Amino acid sequence: MPELPEVETVRRSLETQCVGSVVLDAQLNCPGLRWPFQDDFLQRLEGCRISKLDRRGKYLLVHLEGGDALIVHLGMSGTITIFDDGPGQLRPHDHVVITMEDGRLLIYNDPRRFGSMEIVSAGDLESHRVIGRLGPEPVAADFDAFVLATALQGRRCSIKSALLNQHVVAGVGNIYACEALHRARISPRVLAGSLATSSGKPTPRCRRLAPAIKSILLSAIAAGGSTLKDFAAPDGAVGAYPSSFRVYGRDGLRCRRSGCSGVIRIFTQQGRSTFACPRCQRS
Ligand SMILES: [Zn+2]
Numbered sequence: 356m357p358e359l360p361e362v363e364t365v366r367r368s369l370e371t372q373c374v375g376s377v378v379l380d381a382q383l384n385c386p387g388l389r390w391p392f393q394d395d396f397l398q399r400l401e402g403c404r405i406s407k408l409d410r411r412g413k414y415l416l417v418h419l420e421g422g423d424a425l426i427v428h429l430g431m432s433g434t435i436t437i438f439d440d441g442p443g444q445l446r447p448h449d450h451v452v453i454t455m456e457d458g459r460l461l462i463y464n465d466p467r468r469f470g471s472m473e474i475v476s477a478g479d480l481e482s483h484r485v486i487g488r489l490g491p492e493p494v495a496a497d498f499d500a501f502v503l504a505t506a507l508q509g510r511r512c513s514i515k516s517a518l519l520n521q522h523v524v525a526g527v528g529n530i531y532a533c534e535a536l537h538r539a540r541i542s543p544r545v546l547a548g549s550l551a552t553s554s555g556k557p558t559p560r561c562r563r564l565a566p567a568i569k570s571i572l573l574s575a576i577a578a579g580g581s582t583l584k585d586f587a588a589p590d591g592a593v594g595a596y597p598s599s600f601r602v603y604g605r606d607g608l609r610c611r612r613s614g615c616s617g618v619i620r621i622f623t624q625q626g627r628s629t630f631a632c633p634r635c636q637r638s
Pocket residue numbers: 610611612615616617632633634635636
């Protein structure tokens with residue numbers, strides 16, 4: 356499932372290739388993705404020039420001249436590919452086909468159809484039922500231990516579950532949550548609220564975790580994301596980050612922390628696989 360670095364990789368690619376381009380027309384090949392397409396979806400999209408590409412958490416925000424914004428979530432398996440002159444024949448699961456004025460096609464493909472597309476007035480984004488409730492942006496310049504402590508204060512779940520909660524921190528998913536907790540030497544099982552003092556200040560663990568989250572996400576963005584089975588950038592580039600994983604997918608292998616002789620273990624938390632080193636992530 357694409358997490359923040361993968362969505363940011365898509366955003367950068369689309370920004371380079373699509374800003375300034377005009378949507379000539381769009382074709383919907385199914386009634387909806389996770390939710391039905393809006394009745395006026397095509398009407399609001401066609402003829403519009405793409406003015407800006409933003410991202411919030413795992414959501415792409417495609418700003419259109421005229422004041423609307425297309426919110427795109429890639430779900431579990433969504434990909435956006437740009438074809439210079441069409442793919443020839445449409446592939447299975449090519450659900451949205453957008454033709455640009457210059458003849459290029461932008462195709463949204465999603466076998467599992469857990470993604471979503473919605474057009475809203477850009478002025479309503481901050482109060483949007485999903486976008487408006489997202490937690491702080493972990494790669495923003497002002498994200499630090501104090502921001503994280505405020506988000507974690509009083510949370511009665513495990514720190515791993517809290518990091519997956521998009522209202523706590525936007526954009527972190529299973530892979531980068533596991534990696535950040537390992538980097539910060541924190542057990543995935545500790546109580547999330549224990550990383551903040553009773554007055555909401557960061558504890559030492561929180562002071563390690565906030566920079567770990569940020570640096571892991573920035574490194575993954577710099578590497579072009581992580582290409583697992585369902586992700587590739589719009590230009591087909593593959594992400595190089597998985598070679599840097601220290602715990603994710605490494606159960607049974609030696610911990611990569613220098614001086615640690617632990618062996619990475621896998622266990623389940625709230626239905627998701629957690630990878631951690633029982634030796635250097637003890638508390
Ligand atoms: Zn270790």
